[in-house]
Amino acid sequence: MKNIFYIFKRELGSYFTSPVAYVILTVFLVLSGWFFYNILAGFIQYTLQMDQQAAYYGVQSGVNVNMMMIRQQFHNMAIIAVFMIPMITMRLIAEEKKTGTLELLMTSPITPIQWILGKYFAGFILYTAMITLAFVPIFLLFLFGNPEFWPVISGYIGLLFLGGAFLSCGLLISSFTENQIIAAAVSFFIFLLLWVIDWISSSLSYTWSSVIKYLAIVSHFDDFSKGIIDSKSVIFFLSFIIFGIFLTYRSIDSVRWRM
Amino acid sequence: MISVENLTKYYGVKKAVNNISFNVKKGEILGFLGPNAAGKTTTMRVITCYLSASSGTVRVAGYNVFENPLEVKRLIGYMPENPPLYTDMTVLSYLEFVGSIKGLSGRKLDESTKRVMNLTAIEHVKHRVTGKLSRGYRQRVGLAQALIHDPEILILDEPTAGLDPKQIIETRELIKSLAGQHTIVISTHILPEVSMTCQRVLIINEGEIAAEDSIENLTKRIRGSEIILVEIEGPKNEIGEKLKRIDGVSEVKFQCTKDNSLQVFHIETKPDFNVRKELVKIVVSSEWGLNEMRTVSMSLEDIFLKLTTKEEEV
Structure with a gap:
């Protein structure tokens, strides 16, 4: 347990002593802020129209902030995360391989699973910080409107699960190579594929299309953004994360044999 | 202390180490001599549990490297050929990190860090980032890292590579001074180094042991012809x-x-x-x-x- 913490601390420290963390955070926040601003502008225009129509017909106007703004913003944040997570995970193991520090970790009295977890948590905390900061504008909505609170929380949890799954997948890919560019490119390819994989489902047989639909990460995330915490989706994300970490462990273990 | 029996290691189809056996006694300094790509580093990596052997057994202080890797790793301080430095950390924070993953904490960690910095004479660069250090200093930080948990066994892969003559002499003196309390295995292709620091030499070539003896005996053996x-x-x-x-x-x-x-x-x-x-x-x-x-x-x-x-x- 202590060993996990030492690795975690070093890893998180190296995100912040290098410009990596600042660049990732800035890019994410600027992009998600840009999307948020545009959704807000569209929303205001739409409400004004609705108000006019309501006044004309003499009825009460009602626009759902959660459905029209917050849910869309969650999807935008998830898409930006697909772009940013490869940058968080690409260095995690590939860099250790390149600089030879893997040799230090492998010959120190800690088990591979301990340092893999330490690294995973460091990436996860950076990701959490990124998501949490991007929630500030959403919480500002509470000052000026009356969105429902719990769907916001469930969306937040959904984003954490989604990121957690991508992080474990990215960690695995980082363990296959010593080249960070390759790790990032392959991770990005796989994340995007997982995102759009269900587009093909309509042309497949029922069995295959249900398998593909289950794999499509976006459908599981959708529930969370609507305010539903479905145990099926929770189990999907948790097993995805655990499976990714397990495969990373096997991949690292096999270095001893393959090299 | 270290016993290697019939160790064989393949890299794919290439045989890197072919059925070698040797023993290292407690407190001994063994020199591992051989041309490049002879199998020195591979053998060391198997002893330090970084690689698995294709066949054969390696025991360190009675522990099998395959079955009890954690116990073995605790006993060994290993300095790879390229010092495994995190180039974004300062010397001090790097040594503290290595110390803590090797099981040191609190006051013991502070003392150990100070001790190894003194031993390797890097105290004055402790606040510098390791990536900005010269080759010689990196090598010394690498050595400090191997010594930090005061291991019984030291495995040093070409410890003097890249040092200037003065540093080489200092490093050799340091290694000699560690003999007795530590069991040391050094690999090198610099011959005078072996005759200066080691008690026993193991000459390894193309994955096989070409000779194994004390330096005097080895010289004598060939002295028959002059x-x-x-x-x-x-x-x-x-x-x-x-x-x-x-x-x-x-x-x-x-x-x-x-x-x-x-x-x-x-x-x-x-x-x-x-x-x-x-x-x-x-x-x-x-x-x-x-x-x-x-x-x-x-x-x-x-x-x-x-x-x-x-x-x-x-």
Whole structure:
């Protein structure tokens, strides 16, 4: 347990002593802020129209902030995360391989699973910080409107699960190579594929299309953004994360044999 | 302390280490000598649990490296050929990190960090980032890292590579001073290093042990045959021809010509032959001049080359 913490601390420290963390955070926040601003502008225009129509017909106007703004913003944040997570995970193991520090970790009295977890948590905390900061504008909505609170929380949890799954997948890919560019490119390819994989489902047989639909990460995330915490989706994300970490462990273990 | 039995390691189909066995006793300094790609690093990596053996067993202080890797890793301090530094950390924070993953904490960690920084003389650079250090300092930080948990066994892969002559001497002194309380295995292809620091040498070539002995014995073993240097005044080719015909001479090597007519030769004799008398006779009867004749002792370098290069002429 202590060993996990030492690795975690070093890893998180190296995100912040290098410009990596600042660049990732800035890019994410600027992009998600840009999307948020545009959704807000569209929303205001739409409400004004609705108000006019309501006044004309003499009825009460009602626009759902959660459905029209917050849910869309969650999807935008998830898409930006697909772009940013490869940058968080690409260095995690590939860099250790390149600089030879893997040799230090492998010959120190800690088990591979301990340092893999330490690294995973460091990436996860950076990701959490990124998501949490991007929630500030959403919480500002509470000052000026009356969105429902719990769907916001469930969306937040959904984003954490989604990121957690991508992080474990990215960690695995980082363990296959010593080249960070390759790790990032392959991770990005796989994340995007997982995102759009269900587009093909309509042309497949029922069995295959249900398998593909289950794999499509976006459908599981959708529930969370609507305010539903479905145990099926929770189990999907948790097993995805655990499976990714397990495969990373096997991949690292096999270095001893393959090299 | 370390026992290696029938260790074999394949990289794909390439055999890097072929069925080698050896033992290292407690408190001993063993030198691992061999040309590049001989299998030194591979053997060390198996001992330190970084790689798995294809076959054979390795035991460290009674623990099997395959079955009890954690116990083995606790006993070993390993310095790879390229110091495994995190280039974004300062020397101090790097050493503290390594110390903590090696099981040190609190006051013990502070003391150990101070101790190794003193030992390797890096105290004055402790706030510098390791990536900005010169090669020599990186090497020293690498050594400090291996020493931090005061391990019983030290495995050093080319510890003096990239150091300047003064640092090399200091490092050798340091290694020598660690002998006794630590069991040390050093790999190198610099020969004087072995004769200066190690008690026992293991010469390894193409994955196999070419020789294993103390330095004196190794020198003695080959001393049976000796090399004689002669400086003869006369025609070069004729001298060469006649010297070769002497009974007991195994090889005649022309070295150089001095002052136009002085020919310098190295004569290698077969074991237990004294060719000096016969040699002088020939010189006198051919009316050449003998300027010098002396025994050149076989250096470790010659032994090494003899053992690791195939004699294709024979």
